[in-house]
Amino acid sequence: MAEEPESDRQQTGLGGYIRLQRQLADLSLRQLADLTKVSNAYLSQVERGLHQPSLRVLRSIADALNLSADTLLAKAGMTSGRTGRDAAAEAEYTTEAAIRNDPELGPEERETLLRVYRSLRRSPR
Amino acid sequence: MAEEPESDRQQTGLGGYIRLQRQLADLSLRQLADLTKVSNAYLSQVERGLHQPSLRVLRSIADALNLSADTLLAKAGMTSGRTGRDAAAEAEYTTEAAIRNDPELGPEERETLLRVYRSLRRSPR
DNA sequence: CCCGTACGCTTGGTATGCCAATCACTTCGC
DNA sequence: GCGAAGTGATTGGCATACCAAGCGTACGGG
Numbered sequence A, B: 001m002a003e004e005p006e007s008d009r010q011q012t013g014l015g016g017y018i019r020l021q022r023q024l025a026d027l028s029l030r031q032l033a034d035l036t037k038v039s040n041a042y043l044s045q046v047e048r049g050l051h052q053p054s055l056r057v058l059r060s061i062a063d064a065l066n067l068s069a070d071t072l073l074a075k076a077g078m079t080s081g082r083t084g085r086d087a088a089a090e091a092e093y094t095t096e097a098a099i100r101n102d103p104e105l106g107p108e109e110r111e112t113l114l115r116v117y118r119s120l121r122r123s124p125r
Numbered sequence C: 001c002c003c004g005t006a007c008g009c010t011t012g013g014t015a016t017g018c019c020a021a022t023c024a025c026t027t028c029g030c
Numbered sequence D: 001g002c003g004a005a006g007t008g009a010t011t012g013g014c015a016t017a018c019c020a021a022g023c024g025t026a027c028g029g030g
Helices: A014-024 A029-036 A040-047 A055-064 A069-075 A084-091 A095-101 A107-120 B014-024 B029-036 B040-047 B055-064 B069-075 B084-101 B107-120
Strands: none
Touching (some): A069 B069, A095 B084, A107 B014, A107 B107, B040 B055
C-alpha cells in the first residue's frame, strides 16, 4: 500500500493524449477552449497533467475533438479496457450482481427478483 | 414550517441510481463509505444529487457495488449508452447463466427462480 | 523598427469536491 | 426508562477544479 513517492511527472496518459489529439486536429488551445467552453488556461494545465478534469470538462473535450468519451475515460484510468464482456464474466460470479446489472429489468422487478432469490437461496448456516 | 420545495426532486438518476443499487446490495452509507474510501457524508450528498462526484469517486462506487463503470457514467450523462441491443442480449444471458451456475441453489429453486425471472423480464412486445 | 496578432503558460481568485465531526432519529438489550 | 449502536443528514473547513486577466515569446506586414 505504499504510496508512490513519485517526483516524476510522467503524465503521458490522459493529458498527453488530449494534447496529441488537439494538435492532430490542428487546433490551438484557445480554439479548443472556444469549442469546449473551457478556458485555455485550464486546458493547458490538464494537458500537462497538472489537474484532473471533471466529467463535464472531459465530455466537452471528447465532444469537441470527435473522440469517444470511453476512449478518454480509458486514458483517465477508469475503464481500462474492460468492456461489457469482462463485466459479464465478472457478474457470472454472483447471481445478485447479474440481476442488478440486468437492463431488461425495471427497478421494481429487480427488487422483487432479488427478494425471491434471497428467499430461495440456501441460507448460510 | 411545512415548506417543501419539491422542484428539487430531480436528481437525474445518477444519485438515485447509486442509492438504489446500494440498497439492493444491502449496504448502509457507512459500509459503502468503508468500501469506497469515500466519506458517508459525501456519499449521502451524491446520492441526493447535491454534488457531482469526480471520476475517482465514481470509479470507487462502481467498483464497490460491482457495477460497470460505463453504467454509472451513462447515468452521469457521459455516454449515451447506446449499446442497447448488444448489452441487453449479453446481460440477459448473464443473468440466466448466473442462476444456472449459482451453487447456493438446489435444482427446484433454480427452476423456480428462472421462471420468475422470465416472467418479470421485459419482453419485447 | 513597431505594431498587431497568434501562441502557450502563469497567477490570483471563486466555485465546488470531499472529509471529520456531529446531529436527530430508531432500535435494540438491560 | 436509559444507554449503546445503528441509520441518514448537516455543517465547517481544507483541497482542488476552473476561469479572467495578464505575461513572454514568435511571427508577420506596414
